[in-house]
Amino acid sequence: MRRVCVQGLEKLGEGALDAPEDVYVDAAAGGALYTATSDGWMQRMSPGNGSWERWRFIGGTGLLGIAPSADGAMLVCDADKGLLRVGEDGVVTLLASEVEGTRIRFAEAAIEASDGTVYFSDASTRFGLDRWFHDFVESRATGRLLRYDPRSGQTSVVLDSLGFANGVALPRDEAFVVVCESSRCTRVWLKGEKAGKAETFIDNLPGCPDNIRLGSDGHFWIALAQIRSAWLDFVTRWSLTKRVVASFPTLLEWLQATAKGAMVAQVSQDGRIIRVLDDSEGKAINLVTSVTEFNGDIFLGSRATNFIGKLSLAQGAHEQGAVPS
Template identity: 70%
Template sequence: MAPGGLFGTAAVAAVVSLAVHVALNCPIQPVPSRPPPAARYTPNNLLQGLEKLGEGRLIKPEDVYVDAAAGGTLYTATRDGWLQRMHPNNGSWEQWRFVGGTGLLGIAPSADGSMLVCDADKGLLRVEEDRVTILASTVDGAQIRFADAAIETSDGTVYFSDASTRFGFDEWFLGYLESRPTGRLLKYDPRTGKASVALDNLDFANGVALSRDEAFLIVCESAAYRCLKLWLKGDKTFQTETFVGDLPGSPDNIHRAADGSFWIALIQLRSPWLDLVNRWTLTKRIVASFPALLDRIKATAKGAMVAHVSEDGEIIRVLDDSQGKVINFITSVSEFDGDLYFGSLSANFVGKLSLAKVPQVQEAVSS
């Protein structure tokens, strides 16, 4: 057989082998991704000036809560199953409560003094001084697969996100690639002790926050580059609309500031390689079928970004570390007493940045 014929036969065999491997091993059923955001901001790298709190003792602190009533005591949850806190008077850290597992994500205060914690694997938890209670692990008879972030209203109702009904925390990137809107906003009623679905068909449901008057709730859709507003009061009760869209990143956690505005962590899931993979469902299937390739593609996304958004959904300013030199993959940002605090699933510290170092108005958007 001529060399050309051998080459052709080998190429066909390779293609057939690849097709068989993908058919047998692809864990996703992808649909086309939403168009990437058109918004572009001139990098300012202001996040490179942050201070690192607890460096070396915190394992990927995803969310941060600062307790104003306790003088600024800072809480976070880490991958070793601990809720940890930093005392404001001397900056010392304490392993406060052991919950266990590697999936502790969003944390939020409850009016009774306990802490609400989203355990991606177990569901919605209440953590008290002497015990941990699972408030909700199922909804409509099905297991909650990816509890992500929670917020409590003044009447004790808890709204919390379930990022995906198909993939858990350890497989979040597969859910991102698949692009199917299987996320949900769930509602826990303390009077009945049961959870129900408040919104479904969300594109990777993530952070949740309440407006100052609790007239509406915001839930982030990471894969849609937007945050939705769900009205809880008034003529539009139970109606939804876009709060802020076309964000320059995938919104993760969102926290309200004292003046009623919001800070949103924006995950940077863009790179030439990632954009290429997301262009076609076939490339998604191929990448998802090879775990080593999946990890390499995911690692091409670099950078950290947060956005400050008004009560009306207008972007006020954007801060970033464009190449992730000091902090990468920011997943939460909270404002307290003139400072910003950052959580990250790629860091071993909580970041802190004085707002005195941050311009009050964002520079113009560049095309």
């Protein structure tokens, strides 16, 4: 595995984008970029002149993961409302706000399979977006991977007891679905002899997995939040310290402020790290939440910035030496 340092990051839409969590690139439209921002808008960048437009208004402050639908609509995870569909005509439809009699409290990320089934994550059943760090510190593993069936309109639980369920992705053959947790990525087999079985896809990553997206070469790109620190490791080691810190907002804010830096990893379909791109001090971009690869570039989303980062994989990084895999 190679580790490289981020160089030459281009800041797209700087100042016009409010906490762009996720990025989708429409290859059929020549590389048009889409993102959802915390001011309630879906925004789009023209591939021709790089100009941004407020494309569709959804409302709310909890817009997170986005994904395309085969019918031309966009799927949007609203942490507060649930799974949304935004049509080409701008009509917003709520697809799922509860599952099996319980509220979807923290819709995070989604992906649509070729048969129209939507797999999406519910990060926590205890806390919403405004208190996500409480869930991370408490580590009670209440997240879920959910399935929305467009034919019946029903939502079901695929896997529960997940540690802050986050990004969701499918490989090209859709043999399994991957869901990211705070300390690992888990896959659930959808086909073959293992169908229905859950197992660890990859763990021991150099950061906390956030969003995951399939790359053009069949490998996955994973955004790794740099939340781990010596203090946080100490706090989360025992139930008592977790409860004490979770009871004091000031301590939580201080711990959260210790997180800095940005990192993404390219991971093979068999769960092997291929390379890591790193901005350990957060000089170019901080707290990357998503990474999308297109045409030799990667596009980085972050709720801590007012821009989307663009980095050339060929020219924008230099090797820092091997890292044990």
